[in-house]
Amino acid sequence: MTESDAATASLRPTDAIVLTGLRVRAHHGVFDFERENGQDFVVDVTAHLDLSPSAVSDDLSRTVHYGELAVEVADAVRRDPVDLIETVAERVAAVVLAHEPVHSVEVTVHKPDAPIEVPFDDVAVRILRGRS
Numbered sequence: 001m002t003e004s005d006a007a008t009a010s011l012r013p014t015d016a017i018v019l020t021g022l023r024v025r026a027h028h029g030v031f032d033f034e035r036e037n038g039q040d041f042v043v044d045v046t047a048h049l050d051l052s053p054s055a056v057s058d059d060l061s062r063t064v065h066y067g068e069l070a071v072e073v074a075d076a077v078r079r080d081p082v083d084l085i086e087t088v089a090e091r092v093a094a095v096v097l098a099h100e101p102v103h104s105v106e107v108t109v110h111k112p113d114a115p116i117e118v119p120f121d122d123v124a125v126r127i128l129r130g131r132s
Contacts (some may be wrong), residue, residue: 002090002103007115008039014048014049014050014103015035015048015049015050015051015052016046016047016048016049016051017046017047017049017051017063017064017066017067017069018044018045018046018047019043019044019045019046019047019069019070019073020044021042021073022042022043022044022045022073022077023040023041023042023072024040024041024042024043024073024077024078025038025039025040025041025076025078026038026041026068026077026078026081026088027039027081028041028079028082028083028084028085028087028088029083029115030083030084031115033115035081036066039111039113040112040113041085041088041109041111041112042109042110042112043073043074043077043092043107043109043110044094044107044108044110045069045092045105045106045107045108045110046105046106046113047064047069047096047102047105048102048103048104048105048106049063049064049099049101049103049121050100050101051063061062062101063101064099064101064102064122069096069099072095073092073096076088076091076092076094076095077091077092077109085109085111085124085125086127087123088109089107089108089109089125089126089127089130090117092107092109093105093107093127093129095132097129097130103130103131104128104129104130104131105128105129105130106127106128107126107127107129108124108125108126109124109125110122110123110124111123111124
């Protein structure tokens with residue numbers, strides 16, 4: 001198996017915990033008014049992990065507590081303003097991957113009030129990260 005094959009295999013989805021539509025007010029953006037006024041960001045997280053140990057044992061300690069994960073993700077989005085939502089997405093991915101059972105994560109950060117001059121429904125970045 002090549003290094004590329006191994007990386008791809010580690011990112012293959014299995015079971016997942018999915019958090020969709022976490023709304024967080026934060027002060028990210030390139031423009032001064034974005035930093036000063038803040039805006040809402042919407043985050044979707046899919047944490048890939050084997051859920052069978054927790055399903056068989058019915059033991060919360062053998063999985064990731066999605067309520068606690070949601071709070072951790074929201075805290076990561078709120079802290080330290082940055083220019084790019086790409087940076088926010090990387091920060092969220094690191095928080096999720098800090099949970100031992102998670103082997104890969106997909107993070108989407110939506111910026112519904114982005115300062116774009118033409119009408120739009122959504123702007124977002126999506127990243128997929130796995131354990132190194």
